[in-house]
Amino acid sequence: MTWLGKTQLARRKxxxxxxxxxxxxxxxxxFFGLPILASFLTSFYHWNPFEGREYAGxxxxxxxxxxxxxxxxxxxTLKLLAMVIPGQIILSLGVAILLNQRLYGRVIFRTAYFLxxxxxxVAASIVWTWIFQPRYGLVGNLLEPFGLRxxxxxxxxxxxxxxxxxxxxxxxxxxxxxxxxxxxxSVPRILHEAAxxxxxxxxxxFRYITLPMLSPTTFLVAVLSFIxxxxxxxxxxxxxxxxxxxxxxxxxxxxxxxxxxxxxxxxEFGYASTIALAxxxxxxxxxxxxxxxxxxxVYYESEDAA
Amino acid sequence: xxxxxxxxxxPWPAKIISYGLLAxxxxxxxxxxxxxxxxxxKPPQELNKLPRLKPWELHQMLIPENAxxxxxxxxxxxxxxxxxxxxxxxxxxxxxxxxxxFITCTLAGYGFARFxxxxxxxxxxxxxxxxxxxxxxFIIQEFxxxxxxxxxxxxxxxxxxxxxxxxxxxxxxxxxxxxxxxLEEAAELDGANxxxxxxxxxxxxxxxxxxxxxxxxxxATWNDFLWPLVVSNSPDTRVITVGLALLQxxxxxxxxxxxxxxxxxxxxxxxxxxxxxRYFIEGVSxxxxxR
Numbered sequence: 001m002t003w004l005g006k007t008q009l010a011r012r013k014x015x016x017x018x019x020x021x022x023x024x025x026x027x028x029x030x031f032f033g034l035p036i037l038a039s040f041l042t043s044f045y046h047w048n049p050f051e052g053r054e055y056a057g058x059x060x061x062x063x064x065x066x067x068x069x070x071x072x073x074x075x076x077t078l079k080l081l082a083m084v085i086p087g088q089i090i091l092s093l094g095v096a097i098l099l100n101q102r103l104y105g106r107v108i109f110r111t112a113y114f115l116x117x118x119x120x121x122v123a124a125s126i127v128w129t130w131i132f133q134p135r136y137g138l139v140g141n142l143l144e145p146f147g148l149r150x151x152x153x154x155x156x157x158x159x160x161x162x163x164x165x166x167x168x169x170x171x172x173x174x175x176x177x178x179x180x181x182x183x184x185x186s187v188p189r190i191l192h193e194a195a196x197x198x199x200x201x202x203x204x205x206f207r208y209i210t211l212p213m214l215s216p217t218t219f220l221v222a223v224l225s226f227i228x229x230x231x232x233x234x235x236x237x238x239x240x241x242x243x244x245x246x247x248x249x250x251x252x253x254x255x256x257x258x259x260x261x262x263x264x265x266x267x268e269f270g271y272a273s274t275i276a277l278a279x280x281x282x283x284x285x286x287x288x289x290x291x292x293x294x295x296x297x298v299y300y301e302s303e304d305a306a
Numbered sequence: 307x308x309x310x311x312x313x314x315x316x317p318w319p320a321k322i323i324s325y326g327l328l329a330x331x332x333x334x335x336x337x338x339x340x341x342x343x344x345x346x347x348k349p350p351q352e353l354n355k356l357p358r359l360k361p362w363e364l365h366q367m368l369i370p371e372n373a374x375x376x377x378x379x380x381x382x383x384x385x386x387x388x389x390x391x392x393x394x395x396x397x398x399x400x401x402x403x404x405x406x407x408f409i410t411c412t413l414a415g416y417g418f419a420r421f422x423x424x425x426x427x428x429x430x431x432x433x434x435x436x437x438x439x440x441x442x443x444f445i446i447q448e449f450x451x452x453x454x455x456x457x458x459x460x461x462x463x464x465x466x467x468x469x470x471x472x473x474x475x476x477x478x479x480x481x482x483x484x485x486x487x488x489l490e491e492a493a494e495l496d497g498a499n500x501x502x503x504x505x506x507x508x509x510x511x512x513x514x515x516x517x518x519x520x521x522x523x524x525x526a527t528w529n530d531f532l533w534p535l536v537v538s539n540s541p542d543t544r545v546i547t548v549g550l551a552l553l554q555x556x557x558x559x560x561x562x563x564x565x566x567x568x569x570x571x572x573x574x575x576x577x578x579x580x581x582x583x584r585y586f587i588e589g590v591s592x593x594x595x596x597r
Contacts, residue, residue, distance in 0.1 A: 017421025027470030
């Protein structure tokens, strides 16, 4: 028992510690660790309920690299991200800046902007499907002056990603607004005061103090939007359910939806695991890449002090 | 905002513009809720009206001429007799996961925060590494595991994998690390064992973290869709999000009933948010910092 500690007290404490962490660690091992490992291994197998499991080497990966459907789903995600990330940053930063002043009814505004965060994506997507319904929906009626009344947003391959991006931004805006508000609160006041003495205009103070000091938050919002963007599933599943799931010609299919179709509709466990691995590698590598990039341009106060 | 310095107070024209922009944005954010509410109370013949309204006549679209909330409610239950069961199943799943995570993660958080044992740092690093792996990366295998355990279409399948969490572990460990060690030492001298110390000393001092944990977990579980969709397809264990998705998938479901269903599924979280708003906001700051 000496490996636990030198004194009897240390050994007793070590045993207590191990006992305390046991349930969660064991659970994480069984319900997260094992499936993650098995998923990695399964991507090297052909496996479905009808033909059984058979080692396949890299053939799943070769197939995936030529898979037009998968490639299109990645392309769809990039198009979604091109709308979601800038929209998310500009809108939530804008609202946070407006809210970060002495105003009556701040709490009411904050409630209104945050409310979509707590609603389920499924219910939100159903409501937005109805909003984007051609002819009878809210969007069609409001955009009638632009001739968009009968636009079939959800069945036109070149438009279908717009409603999906709108729901995504609408639902996450409040979340990112809170992050930006926390960031704004932490900008040292002394910087603004020093700039005032130097005669800086409000715009200059925003451009040269607030914005650089917020760069860690902006970066965080971008990374979170990216990670979430590559996992978009609920919105697409629901919003294209009534027309054609995944959109006409797969114009709204995301990698997560493709994974679901391959794994749970076609029961191709091996190939679906390969898709999952690819998805994971993309998310992980871009996260690592962005973490390296941020050292170059994100301003951290602690670096300055060092 | 009480201590806003004088130079940060905007001149009145800028202030009016701020109010205007914020109010416009708030209306846009709330509009889907109003549209949901109004459609949920519209009779079928009002759904397909073509009003050709100007934006300032919006209220005409939002206020039903003949509100039939009660009839739509009844018709929803005629169409989906088990709707209340779905709501109940969601509530059970939520309760199970929150309680389970609370127990496993406060224990583990305390263990990692205050006890020295061999392999502690490696085990903790492994747990935290799990945070980087999204469910979708291993959902096939997770499903197969649950299937092999015979837990498909059971509450075990819905709840048990959700009772372990690296995120909650991290949250509670951080909270416990903030508490001065002296308090525990005093309790130890009085002969309290670690479980008693956790319950009587540590947890009462971490109520804000507990509240944030509860609202985050309740919200995430109630709104969970992908996992229940995969693991539970029988009516007995169907949760509300899956029930709604099925209703939406039937092309002949009229929109007023769908909006009524969405309303009933959303209402519990909206009410919870109105009451515990502070903890939701604090929860976001905590998650943001953690990621």
